[in-house]
Amino acid sequence: MEFSIKNTSAAKELSDCIIVGVYESHQLSVAAQAIDLASNGFISKVIERGDMDGKLEATLLLHDVPGLICERVQLVGLGKAEDFTEKQYCKAVKASVKALEKSGASHVTSFLAELPVKALGIRRKVAYLTEATLDATYKFDAIKRKEVKSAPKKAITQLTIHVELSSEKQQAEAGLSDAQALAAGVSLAKDLGNLPPNVCTPTYLATQALLLAKTYNFKVEVLEREALQKLGMGSFLGVSQGSEEPPKFIVMHYLKGKKQQKPVVLVGKGITFDTGGISLKPGSEMDEMKYDMCGAASVLGTFKAIAAMDLPLNVIGVIPTCENMPDGRAVRPGDVLTSMSGLTIEVLNTDAEGRLILCDALTYAERFEPSAVVDIATLTGACVIALGHHATGLFSNNDALAQELLQAGETALDRAWHMPMWDDYQPLLDSNFADMANIGGRAAGSITAACFLSRFAKKYHWAHLDIAGTAWKSGKEKGGTGRPVPLLTEFLVARANQSNS
Secondary structure, eight states: OEEEEEOOOGGGOOSSEEEEEEOTTSOBOHHHHHHHHHTTSHHHHHHHTTSOOOOTTOEEEEESOTTOSSSEEEEEEOOOGGGOOHHHHHHHHHHHHHHTTTSSOOEEEEOGGGSOOTTOOHHHHHHHHHHHHHHHTOOOOTTSOOOOTTSOOOSOOEEEEEOSOGGGHHHHHHHHHHHHHHHHHHHHHHHHHHSOTTTSOHHHHHHHHHHHHHHHTOEEEEEOHHHHHHHTOHHHHHHHTTOSSOOEEEEEEEEOSOTTOOOEEEEEOEEEEEOOTTSOOOSTTGGGGGGGGHHHHHHHHHHHHHHHHTOOSEEEEEEEEEEEOOOTTSOOTTOEEEOTTSOEEEOSOTTOOHHHHHHHHHHHGGGGOOSEEEEEEOOOHHHHHHHTTTSEEEEESOHHHHHHHHHHHHHHTOOEEEOOOOGGGGGGGOOSSSSEESOOOSTTHHHHHHHHHHTTOTTSOEEEEEOTTTSEEOGGGOEEOOTTHHHHHHHHHHHHHHHTO
16 A cells, blocks of 8 residues: 655545544534535535434445545544544544445545544654554455456555645654554564464574565574574473474574664564464364464564664564474473573473473573563463453563553553562472473463563563463454554664663
């Protein structure tokens, strides 16, 4: 989709369709008022008849409105003016775009960026509008049979974003650029998650990292099994030993900050398919376990976003990736693995494998002397029970780092919730035969998983994002969400701004 910024009159706009807003009180947005005036009260009459109530996300497509040059006018409900926040704004944008999906309007002009949204400036409003539009129009059809070439395509190909003042255009262009970079990263994360597991293997993820590095000129290393054995990554290799697919340990070096600046390290769980291993999962919905690599996908997506932004920051990406399969060589309940740190782990449940690959990656991260380490993982079903599908679970050994991530989530509309990780929970991981067990029982499952990881992150400020409830959707809308790429990108942008201020 092509985007452009324009400052023009709604009544004189020449495009296939223009989008304007109506509040629940029947108050018209500024652009809607201009159209109403040019059409001799046509919009007001439509509203008075009850065809548009202004409720949030309601839409009405009007054709051949008198006094206008454009072919169509899309009215979108904004809800109550006093409740119109960033969230409602994005919902209205998405609703307006989705309603035009099969309308035949390919060149569309949106006047929604003129709407007052709290204290938001035009840069952020244009960014939100662009992100919401690209999210609403995302489609994954890379592996579907190609459509007949002669079939007509009904989709928006050009979106012009109207700004009220010509002096706002520069800031609006900056917002558009920000959003396109972020959306590219979100789209990559979605694509990787949505690919079938026979395509998106550990080798495929490594290839994507190498392609990304080549495109944006940063360094990537891919460590193979022999190198991992020399490093002593017995925990990671233990998980991978039941699969025919070779494990890969991907390390990305994006070093665009000051030379002396300590890097932020992002660690992404990359289980490209999780059967549960010998502790086999139930067959129902097991197909969704292709999404168990969404932590890795979010790291790759974030790297694409910050590289497209040319963000002046030092960031390292670490992705341990393999499959968890129930082969005759697979790790068994009762086995004891020796991690890279030297700590031994009794495997009580082979389906608690994410923490087993992440612990070695967290130990590996020590060599970078990081300013902070954030790991991202579809780690526990318990987190879904605790928080549902709205908030990502956030655990940390440093409150200041946790607050940075929480604020980034609020700004990016990709929210997280700070969960407890008190020492009281640590004894639940006690083992009679090793330094620790890999599970702590059913109670507080997401917390004991975080406690397990915390034992390998004592040498730096660390946070853990459990995205099991937010990385993908099930049911009719099944598919990757791209979260938490917006949160991570906003976190890194804020860090870059702080470092260079």
